[in-house]
Amino acid sequence: MLQLKNIKKDYVVAGLPIPALSGITLEFQKNEFVSILGASGSGKTTLLNIIGGLDRYTSGDLLVEGKSTKEFSNNDWDAYRNATIGFVFQTYNLISHLSVLDNVEMALRLSGVSSKERKERATKVLVEVGLADHIHKKPNQLSGGQMQRVAIARALVNNPKILLADEPSGALDSKTSIQILKLIKDISKDRLVIMVTHNTELAQNFSDRIVQLVDGRVVEDSRPVHIKKENLNQSKLLNKKTSMSYMTALKTSFKNLLTKKGRTLITAVAGSIGIIGIALVLSISSGMTNYVDDMQSDTLAGFPLTISSVVSTDAFADPAQRMGDLTSIDGSFTDEPIIYSYDEENNTTLHTNIVTDDFLDYLNQMDSELYNSISYTRAISLNIVAETSAGGYTKVVSSQSNNPFTSAGTVLNEIPNSPEFIQSQYDILDGVYPTAYNELVLIVDSQNQIDVSVLESLGISIEEDYTFSDFIGKTFKVIPNDLYYTSSGSTYIPETNYDMLYNSTEAITISIVGILRVSEDASTELLSSGIGYTTFLTDYMIDINLTSDIVVAQEASKTLNVLTGQPFNTQLTYDIVMRTIGGDSAPTGVQIYPVSFDSKDLIKDYLDAYNVGLDEVDSIIYTDLAETISSTISTLISTITIILAAFAGISLVVSSIMIGIITYVSVIERTKEIGIMRSLGARKKDISRIFNAETVLIGFTSGVLGVLIAMVLNIPLNMIINGLIGVTGFSTLTLTSSLSLIVLSTILTLVAGLIPSGIAARKDPVVALRTE
Template identity: 50%
Template sequence: MSRLRLTDIRKSYNGGEVVQVLKGISLEFRENEFVSILGPSGCGKTTLLNIVGGLDRYDSGDLLLGDLSTKNFKDSDWDAFRNCSIGFVFQNYNLIAHQTVLQNVEIAMTLSGVSSSQAKQRAKDALKSVGLESQMKKRPNQLSGGQMQRVAIARAIVNNPDIILADEPTGALDSHTSVQVMEILKDIAKTKLVIMVTHNAELADKYSSRVIHLLDGEVQSDSNPIFKDSAIKNPNDTKDANQTVTKKTKLKKTSMSLVTATSLSFKNLLTKRGRTIITSIAGSIGIVGVALVLALSTGLTSYMDKLQSDTLSGYPITISKGVSTLQMGGGNNANSLLGSSSEEGKFTNDNIIYSVDNTQNTLQHTNVLTQEYTDYVSKIQSVLPNAVNAVSFSRGVGINLLAKGEDSVVKYATTAATATEALRGSKTYWQEMPNNEDTILSMYDLIGDGSRLPSSKNEVAIVVDEYNNIDASFFEKLGISATNSDFKLTDFIGKTMLKVIPNDGFYTKDANGIFSAASASEYGDLYKNADGVELTITGILRIKEASSQATGYLSSGLVYTTALTNYVLENTQKSQISIAQASSDKDVILNAAFANAAVKEQKLISLGIDTKPTSISIYPKDFSGKDAIKQYLDDYNADKTQDNQVVYSDLAETIGSTVGTMINTVSYVLIGFAAISLLVSTIMIGIITYVSVLERTKEIGILRAVGARKKDISRLFNAETLIIGFSAGTLGICISYLLIIPINILISNLVDINNIAQLKPLHAVILILGSMTLTLIAGLFPSRMAAKKDPVVALRTE
């Protein structure tokens, strides 16, 4: 235990007029004695006590605890000094109302790093020493004045301080209880220094071992002084006093843990349950708004992703032979091969009209589907088996297809259509089926008795939509009048009503070597007598109920096999017209020169002379597969010049990105509106925290008196805002999950979409953390204000 010394302590206050309260107090105290300080009101007794206890600062002089000077103490040093060396006993007890008796005593040890179990046991022992072992679980307002003062004494001694400071400890007690308190303090003084400020001279003379009288800030008398230290004998000899300063004695720094701060704040909030609940509900409103927007946005995005995955992932990536026109950017900026546009120069404020040649703003790129490229794409299914469902090569060869209708035979137009062209409205009703039966059957049902997929060159199938509908123009191409007519499935399944006529049967050559196609009047005879392949309708395909993905695969109408294409190519290459056209620079049908090379090339393709594909359709399994396919195609272009690169088109990506942008835009707007209510509730929580600071001012003083640092006080109120933020966020999330149930039911009844509102657990956690962050920010100013409060002023607050 260290001896306390005061050397020429001076203190004044400036309240418009400077008032000197202490005028050079020099005192030394024994390590264990009971000292009473007497004097009239305003003589400086309480100020002296507050300076000794580190609650107030002296203007000059020095206060030493043994060999430790306090001249250069920082705030944290004073906090540690109060926690380790000082125990306070106040006239009005200064107990924390929302803490139990036991917790009030434990509070000092929570700042000094004592373990929870040890702190509890020491608090119990301290209460037992003052005769309150049976009152530990009660709250201060359940005790008498004498009992509360004994709790204050237990709190003062529990941390085993060197010095006990008692400010009018009997001032609010009756005479009988006062005697009990004085007996306790006298007993404590046997092992510690007890300094008591009092007006009661009778009690001071009876129980104290030393009485000091103050008057006008000076020591008038000392009944048992010490004159051993030169600094005390000669207060003006500051050199001698300074020589006593050493660094041998060190104070253990105090710290309030976040757990302790949270516990104190939580218990305080429980004492104001109604306000806490209302505040949490108000704070949750913004969270509910944002959560519901996120839930709807997430659910809608998930629904659209699934819809796009089911519907759009089936749309093939298409590589078409020939010229692609790509739009370039404005101004002088050249565009990339894929045509990304420049934003520079848009909506200019320049006072000028620019003259431009729009033909210079387009890029004409010609895809050349070489044998090298065709072979490269042919390997994609083996390279990416998990990404590719099927690869379809479209040949531009013309097929002479005749249809036997109701009363006559008609020519069925078979102009080749790619999947992309079909999506854009082409009505050929004639499409080569991807060569992957498992994939087709995974997305389409075969309907009708005996219905099966075509498997050979002489077999075809009909594709209908989910309503078994097919456009009337399809039947007209077959020579069937479909006006106001319905058909049975068995009217087509197993029927042969189409025939492919070879070129040598369809075209005839005159004496001049000019070829002419069969006329409409000859179709019936050709169908009946000419060699060819009769096509049997083997089945009818309808999209599966759970697979809208199939819409990208087969369009309504007739689908045929790759075997038929191969047969037609082989046949046409051997035909007279193809042989004649291959060796002629003129059109052997028109007997005229070709308009240009492109027209000639198209003629060679239609006659099967040029067998390179006119387009390639790659069918992905899903969206991720589509990305892998596109990367594979990009790899081919990596080392090619621009002219030799091959451009592909992906309609699904364009549609998907547009839909995604719309959803995100709407979500951001709605979240913005919801955030306004969240901001308002956050400001309200800041105001509530400010009110809490005002209400807990005395508690702030008590905590500072037992050694709490400024940052501990700040942490206390930050913990309170975090609790409110957590409560508001959790309540908001719970309300949101409850609201999602009727919202999903309502939307399901209105638009037949199930579980559209989906709040992800990750989003819920983020919102709770966001709520805590916002309330923490809102409480920063009130918490700083609390930390800056003067502990002496705070203790005087009622």
């Protein structure tokens, strides 16, 4: 069954080997009760620890069922202790915070036995040792003899081949000692029992064989045995590898944490401080993002996607690049008293959008539910003359800007051809909405104000205030090309006699029929203040001017500008002049007004799909000013959030380190428990797994507490914010953020506990068992 061949064990003290066993050679057979006697220091316990696999021999060999243990790995020794060896200690070595049943089940947990089978087997063996009524008690509720019976039950539950008892009666009275020895004697009927004791009388009364040790040597063996060599190689030691599952480790750790509820709770609360800080930052950031998104939806949703005739691809270059434009050639500011010439056109990357019929047809096929209106810009210059309040006449300069967001210098602007959409955003203060080519509308701001420069351009004298009737019915004259331009050889000269132009019967009368003001609940101000005219007027004037003398003359002269008599150049081309004088009705720009931010993204996807497969020169580039503004704000919020979260994260890291320290303290406190589990066959990774499971549980609890506390703190925080800015439910912690914080807390505490758990796993089981 068991052979020891010339076993020697040396301990190194101060660099010198101190012999504990000096060549022990013994053989043991099945079903015998062997007592090893000897004085203190004779090597009894060392011999027992080597047989039990807790300690390693220096030389010699230990054979179990004919198999040498020389080549055993750590996992092999763990499996050997779990399946082949059962330990009974003098001081019982029960885990105090576990019940009697849990103590006995521990060896089965390490074997990977199912919960149901563990309970059945542990209960059965406890009944066999006479503890049927005590299985749910804690060890400190039992007498010494009962605790020793628990230790015996734990040693037997895995049905080991060898039972090792180290002074099993040393801490018991004589009556209880006899009861325990009788129990061990019965156990020896179907397995090998080796007992270390100093009590000669008990050894002689109960043992089948007595081995006497003196100074690490066998000096007497009452009944030596010799195992036949031919039988040694026929048997093999087959030990199933121990394997504690993660779930078992979690349950074991959870029970340990429950024994220290106060400390566990305080640790979890301390660990949650960092989570609370980050959770509040994320809550406010989320609220700020939602608030800004809502604000952007209200203020920016009406901003159109603009397709201009010429687009600068440098418009949205990064700030560093734009700053480079302000510096000298090598990128640095110069101190030299020199002025350099600079051609902005040559230093700007421009793209010309060619709005073809195919593209216009493509736009018409777009889902109409995605946009409120599509407005087309024509480059025709309307020649409008107004009668001034003083009785004179002046020419009104209409705006041809493709940017609907600037009102500087604008007086007359074409309004989008979507009356329903415009009227949903604007209130008609007086009059009616223009529906014909000869009808205009006056657009005022939210305070019923209009810029004095607009009034001056319209020839209206500057007063403190006006009545609606001062504008309703006011007329202007649009001058056709044949009336406005006079031929002078090969060139055409604009007429400057505005009196004659205004009073000519060929002049087209247009008048203000209504006054518009942006609604209080409008998403944005779409129209610039001033005079707005309909697309009907643009179409009407193009129809008239298409056959005008100046247009016909320009069509006949492809190389010379009939307005100047000079050849065309890159800045002033034939196409530009033709569009200006009304000889080309093709749009030079498009404004698409989305229904919402979401629909804007769909429209952009639709426009991007048009460019697939096209050369760069034929592609359409659009401008989304709202996205640029939104992106800038979002980046700013994200940056602030990261900075604040980083500061809050410092406390989270500190909390994690503290949990690591507390875990190390727990390792020190439970050193003996580590030794007990190692004696039962626990692997190093099982020990590490148990303490890692503790940190995971604490980290998870800290994360949950932090999230819950942050949610509670959000209540008064939202009340304060609501009082300041009138927004309810501002600070909100999203489910994704909550789960992420719990996971973060768990991971950080796990990492913090890796070092203490590694220390626990590396503890020597023999040394750990001696720890008090």
